[in-house]
Amino acid sequence: MTMSLDAQDRKILAALQKRGRLSSQELAEETGVSPATCWRRLKALEEAGVIEAYRAVLDREKLGLAVCAFVHVSIERQYPEYVDEIEEKIRRRPEVLECYATTGDADFTLRVVARDIADYDRFLQKFLFELPGVGRVRSSIALREIKQTTELPLERES
Amino acid sequence: MTMSLDAQDRKILAALQKRGRLSSQELAEETGVSPATCWRRLKALEEAGVIEAYRAVLDREKLGLAVCAFVHVSIERQYPEYVDEIEEKIRRRPEVLECYATTGDADFTLRVVARDIADYDRFLQKFLFELPGVGRVRSSIALREIKQTTELPLERES
């Protein structure tokens, strides 16, 4: 399932992680390969699903989403029906940007954004605490954003 | 600092969060507004910084980055020089995708990707534990990805 990429593919991907709207010709300038080849490589990478999507990344604060929090959720009983339902409901909530099942003292780790603390509280009370089987919930509110990127490291071979 | 957006702007942003390479004409079809207006709105949103960037989002697993972990880092002494140095070094590490200063029992919460557990261990030993003033470090390894998106919620007014 892991693609094998050469230096050329990695250059293309690196450039597109920074500027997703680059054209084949611009890619060619950045990579030193011809536009036609860049285009063919690009299509292959899209086809293979290495490039999942192109997205506009928006400014959270400018959209009025002042709050960002990590939520650590423990599940009471691990009934599969409950777990499936929890996961599905989480997937549907737009303010949950990330959710992973994790090791450590919580079962799930979420990253959630909200307009303000009252809005976040509403998310907890009206949504999270209402999920079936949810046990302990601990919140870590982000005080400061030090880094936030979608760029995956492409250094070595894959 | 928070922009005020009308329904039209929000439609444009919503569409571009899903498909970042949409042209003005495609945006026009999706929003029911003319291409010229879409283009003007779009430029204004870019200019205002609401649209931070356009990016290709890659498939972590396909790139061979099997491991994703949350790291909770506590700082021994909060000397400002140490904190600044830590933050700057973290920003420069490509395997750290996210880092926030957070409330709760850790000072920093990081999301880190790695090729495998050995690779992740190397990150901890050779980088994180070497940072000045770093105290307790607890890792939560992601067992399963339930949701991972860059799409910010645009529902209500801002």
Next chain:
DNA sequence: ATCTATATGAAATATATGTTTCGTAAAATC
């Protein structure tokens, strides 16, 4: 070393794109 398969760059093609202009409509101001 020969043959085969694959990847390459340059040029050509057709199309879509960003961007501007202009006359009109809607909103806001007075």
Next chain:
DNA sequence: GATTTTACGAAACATATATTTCATATAGAT
């Protein structure tokens, strides 16, 4: 209610774009 300002859509413009074709080079297999 009149006037100014702002936003709009349609059409026009020049340009850049994706995509294909073809001849050549490269690499892999036998």
